[in-house]
Amino acid sequence: MKITEAEFIISAVRPEQYPEDALPEFALAGRSNVGKSSLINRMIQRKNLARTSSQPGKTQQLNYYRVNQKLYFVDFPGYGYAKVSKVQREQFGQMIETFLGDREPLKMVLLIIDIRHAPSKDDCLMYKWLRHYNIPLTIVTTKADKIPKSQWQKHIKMIKETLEADPHDRVVLFSSETGLGRDELWEVLLSQMEETTENTVASE
Template sequence: MQIKNLKMDISAVSAQQYPTDNLAEIALLGRSNVGKSSLINTLVQRKKFARTSSTPGKTQTLNFYQVNEAFYLVDVPGYGYARVSKQQRAQFGQMIEEYLTTRSVLQGVIILVDGRHEPTADDVSMYQFVRYYQLPALIVATKMDKVKKNQWNKTVQTVTNTLNLNSTDQLQLFSALNKSGQSEVWHWISTRINNN
């Protein structure tokens, strides 16, 4: 996809702060430090557009990135953040749940998992949640440059089995470093927003 126009539009913590322009939205979900910002930066071809951090749990708001004045990529706070208080964790959970269950312009979600490891219990719970609400999902296994090529099939098998991936949701292997999987992710996003 050619990026002509890009802006960080809104940081929101509740429904009253969401954009009101009715553009389609694609949400990015995943554990803290799984590479959501890196995926966004790779997709929009900007090195530091979405801020990456070595500190897990840094994103504490829903960040709406407007692309080509046509749709939003929504960076959702990471789950599984160990250094965040239980109270904050509950608030994040509430904020994420409110967004995922009430947002009518949400056309699909991208769930990021670390391709080097088996998906965590949090990853499984998030995928089950998304399936329960019948949100179209793309699973993206990140950091695949750190996995040997001859192990990629094993990654596919492990992620598919652990998440109990259904036949309609897709899995895509991805690396921000060498951009592999970038065009496939864009294709999935384009299909979702053009069906809007």
């Protein structure tokens, strides 16, 4: 997809702060430092629009990025960082659960997992949440450039088994460094937008 325009819109913590233009939304969920911001930057071909940080737990709101006036990336707070207080973790959980349970423009969640490591308990909980709410999801395994290509399928198998994932779940191998998976992930997002538009039209 050719990117002609990409901009940061708002850091939201409450539903009344969410954009009201009803553009399709694709949320990114994953543990702290898994590479969500780097993935957004690679997808929109901007170096620093999504703020990357060496300090895990930096993102504490839902960060909205609008692309080509057609869709939003919504960057969730990273979970599982020890230095974030228990109260903050509970607030994150409530904020995300509110969003997942009641956000009509949400088309899909990208569950971002570092291919080098088994999913954490929080990853598994997020996966179960998404299944509970019947939200379409795609598993995106980041940092694929950090392990040999010959190991990719073995690691993907380990990730799906740990998540107890549905065999039909799509997995996209991704590297923000090399651009691996960028075109494939755009195909996933655009086809999901087309599918939901067709379903809406059919139901009217």
